[in-house]
Amino acid sequence: MHTRLSGERDRPPRTKGRADALDRLDGMPTLDLSLSAADITRAICDIPSVSDDERMLADAIEAAIRPLPHLEVHRDGDTIVARTALGRAQRVVIAGHIDTVPLNGNLPTRDIEIDGEPFIWGRGTVDMKAGTAVQLKLAAELSDPVVDITWIWYDHEEVEASRSGLTRLAATRPDLFEGDFAILGEPSNGQVEGGCNGTLRAVVRTHGRRSHSARAWMGVNAIHAAAPVLARLAAYEPQEIVVDGLAYREGLNAVRVSGGVAGNVIPDLCEVEVNFRFAPSRSGAEAADHVREVFDGFEVEVTDLAQGARPGLDSPIAQDFVRAVGAVPQPKYGWTDVARFSALGVPAVNYGPGDPSLAHHDEERVAVAQIESCERSLRAWLTAG
Template sequence: MADVVNSNLLDLDGDVAQLTRQLCDIESVSGNETAVADAVEHALRGIGASGGTELEILRDGDTIVARTRLGKPERVVIAGHLDTVPLADNLPTWLDGDGDEQLIYGRGTADMKAGVAMQLSVAAALRNPQRDISWVFYDHEEVNAELNGLRRVTENHPDWLAGDFAVLGEPTKAGIEGGCNGTLRAEVTTRGRRAHSARAWMGVNAIHAAGHILSRLEAYQPQAKNVDGLDFQESLSAVAISGGVAGNVIPDECVVTVNYRFAPSMSASEAAEHLGTLFEGFELRVTDSAEGARPGLDRPAAAEFVAAIGGIPEAKVGWTDVARFSALGVPAVNFGPGDPLLAHKDDEHVPVAQIYQARDALLNWLEG
């Protein structure tokens, strides 16, 4: 394992792969983001003094916003979260491989400190941005949504997140994943009548009745819906089932929990109505929901972003914080180095070449 790179003095003008390691080696499991937030703020404050585009620095807890004030006709928001899931004996970071095949291993490399390093490196390198930019670095993304730093800033300082288009640096293997599906969880309940299992005919078995719910789920044909030029694949699945009183009792209640991932052309309330129709005749209670996000690829800034990055944009089937920007009327895409399938894994890693690729593409777009 290589030597520790950890330093609270981030070098924004150096190698972006080394910057990724510096960021990762400042441990920042959700709730412990202050050290890395302090390091990011200190580094951002030095950009203007070093000849870069001067930034106004704002802070709410461990969320930092650094924005230009150039009077440009458009403003883009580029955001990334500073926290990680808990460690798995995978810090400090280490390198594996050589040349174009070199990988950085360690917690946060893919999700998403390589994306944060991309942001910081580009912010320091910019000399003549064609748009005003708001750089956002936020806390508590990996835990309960009530704690999310973007949510807090949305409530306390919504103007900090204002813009015409947003980029969230979540891992996408340096490709574009537009918007995101919405998500809804609901409990579908059957009712029966209790009885002794030796005289089962005296009762009504609620678990048996749940078979009708499962049959409807099995017969359901998920749809792909085109939104702003991207095909969002929906899905509807049973994710839990509970019922039963004792080994000798016919149960009078059974609950099937379903998860519905719906395209951003549909609101959460419309998704709930859809499930109400599908499960007509059963009790249905929505327990959690989050709106999706349109990618807004028809916006000029988005079209230029796609042209600069290259490749064919894909729809984000999972939920990400781009939905928070969408709720503010700011269309958003996901773009960053790293494979989302490696997020939270013990062997989390990111290709060094992908960090360079994403960093250079973002810089080229912002400089026009």
């Protein structure tokens, strides 16, 4: 495999056939949604929007979308909602988040080639600004779709669920979630990924007694007491559970260990944070009970819990979508906001460009061909073209 990186200086100059979708007006970024979805991807990635810092990108999206006469626009914090009101028999909700995980020297975006195929490299290209770029272009151009559409671009997806723009919107405007079907533009390699695993975080604690480390026999070492916790994790065999024809892989892993107060003190507390990714056949309560059972005899505190979602592929409109895009449905192993729509009785799937295994990766990159393919397929389905 040959990879060639080309920095900003190596990009082709602006021409009539190629331009940057990101410009600046009075020092603020502006978006040109008439350009290609790939150019829009570059533009919105180059506006850094790590969770808690989405305002500038939200402002640029609102400024580009609000003047469009075929859309009703609503803003809640840094979440932008745009809706058609054509009186169609069905409504589809299409959503994408605008925040990313923290940067690690991977902005601005760069054009690269892998075996002669063009990619866009940089933070957010996969998770999930390529999908959001496709949505923005279609929202601007589809003034007469065959279904009514609610477009939602929201903040704070990459942090705890309580801070999500969708959580806030559900409390202030639950009517905006109404629809017959929902599509999340999460990366799925341009395939349809049904439902999602649930996710649970818990802290398993062990306790001891402090003493000077020179007189360790006077204390009880809480870190040593955590050895059985780690042993149970190492011996744990995760299940693969089939739900509505799709096989979901579970996983239970330690993600953080903390303890100790000083280099010469026997620690009296150790905390092992674990993450349980569970199949959507389990409820959140059942997942919590399972974790407590695994760590029976230890103090367990569940600190975060998000329900999974069943595949959502049994409704006629979902089946029509799968046929239209020519996809073979796959399970979504990670948690996504399809779970929010599923909980409201709206069947939802993940569909977007980008390899999910590169999400949050320092070499995050998306194939331009996937961006173009997803745009063509989604456009054709929404226009019955």
